[in-house]
Amino acid sequence: MAAISHRAGGDPAARFESRAATREAPWVKWTLIGVSLAFFALFLLMPLAAVFVEALRKGWETYIAAIVLPDTLSAIKLTLIAAGIAVPLNLVFGVAAAWAIAKFEFRGKHFLTALIDLPFSVSPVIAGLVYVLMFGAHGWFGPWLYEHDIKIIFAVPGIVLATVFVTFPFVARELIPLMQAQGRDEEEAAVVLGANGWRTLWHVTLPNIRWGLIYGVILCNARAMGEFGAVSVVSGHIRGETNTLPLHVEILYNEYQFAGAFAVASLLALLALVTLGIKTWVEYRAARTGQDDASS
């Protein structure tokens, strides 16, 4: 199948257009392209450009100065810490959950699948509030935590927890359909050939899902660094201590420090662009290996 589409130009759109039955009049084509591009420019490209223009309005020196402020640096550090903990955690749990759902039959499987989507369907503010209700001073575990001098809410652990919650689905969601499609055959073959569970995972399962995994991790990371709502609820906005980059942008903006706000915002925008670049590359690689598989 794939071999045939290869010859026809590879792209289904090319086939669509080359056939009389599905070909549209030129004005339809150009109108659609025009509308999409205009919309894209107006709502996506312009704001993105605005961020960088505003950030650099007063020149590079102001830009650099805004970023090397201690509060900004500490926000960068905290964001990196939160993502640095949340992403590996979700990588491990995401793979475990995807594996459980794709390769085992058990009671409550549908429930687990639905649960994985919960962070997507619930408002991030609620996610934050849940942690406040649980670990806050008046929450369920509040008194106990206070007695033992453990701070979660308005401290780094709360921010990490909220980030983990919000970014949980990315890896699992990406892997479940992939692992379901691949089935159990190769793992069974590995076991029959004498590999133990760990080596099967390492030599067979992970290599097969690597592109999906990387893709999930990239998205997970982007969200972990950019998360605002949930983190905002649990952070307490203590400057230099519990401010992540997105929160820092808000504070700077509210204090009319536009140059600083946009400078920090440009960092996040840059992160988004890099993410997009890597994501496109991964998709391209995955499609290439996928095509090899499909032509099998």
Added chain:
Amino acid sequence: MSIEVRNITKRFGAFTALDDVTLDFPSGELVALLGPSGCGKTTLLRIIAGLERADAGQVLLEGEEASTKAVRERQVGFVFQHYALFRHMTVFDNVAFGMRMKPRAVRPSAAQIRDKVHRLLELVQLDWLATRFPSQLSGGQRQRIALARALAVEPRVLLLDEPFGALDAKVRKELRRWLRHLHDELHITSIFVTHDQEEALEVADRVVLMNQGRVEQTGSPQEVYSHPATPFVYGFLGAVNLFHGRVDGEGVRVGDELLPHDGGVDAPAEGAKVLAFARPYEIDILPEGEGASGMAARVSRVLSFGVSTRVELEGEGGRPFEVELTRERAAGLGLAVGQAVRLTPSNLRVFEYEEGAGI
């Protein structure tokens, strides 16, 4: 290595895949597990391999209880229907996988592994593909690589699950012959699962016929074909014509006609309701005419390819019949579509009629 399975039972929910199956696979034989899909043959193979656990019963490998042994300790080679080659590894790495997974103490050196892989690839005649990836191979090549990979760990038994099921007819035929040849060279105890009776009869030393989780018959291809034990076996091993009738003296009364039979498996009592079968080549066609005897039927299609002519007919009540004649005989009869004729079976095989007996 010999394999025995004793009283194996396996259920999936309410569905009974295997119902008290006991079988013996002597050392060095190539045995076919033959049956329609859903008869439990693949499940049995997977239980022998250890990929599935039986609800009850035992698997003995060389007389030794294996039910508690993990898959990787059983030293079986398993070939999957859809090959299950590791898609991210080259052919070489696929074949080398089993050897590389051995515990360090018994793992061969890299040089030994390389030699062995090349020897195996030569055995399956695909040495030139060592650096390719599975996606670059044809189906037949993949299955041969899968076989080489299974053989690399020097298994004591080789289990093949519908090994040629996903291949087209021509490649299938080729690989069949090749597998038989390979087995004659290696003499490793092998079991392969198939739903293709031609494949089973042609390749195997022994055929095990299964239906609805039970073993219907075991025997050499010649035995099961010539002396089918049950109506199911008779029907599964080739095209059949079915007659419902009653035992009447030395023959079977079907409608108004008294037809001769071969004595049956255990000659049913006088008057007993029976199923009588005849293969297409065991029926002759006579032109309708004064005093003609046999079952009345009407020709609906005449197919002449090769050495024989196949005639499809319709009997009373639209019952279909299929007759195979030599070309000369067909030409002599000058059959035309719609022509009324008489059918005379020369060799009816009778089975006692049982409610719901597979046919």
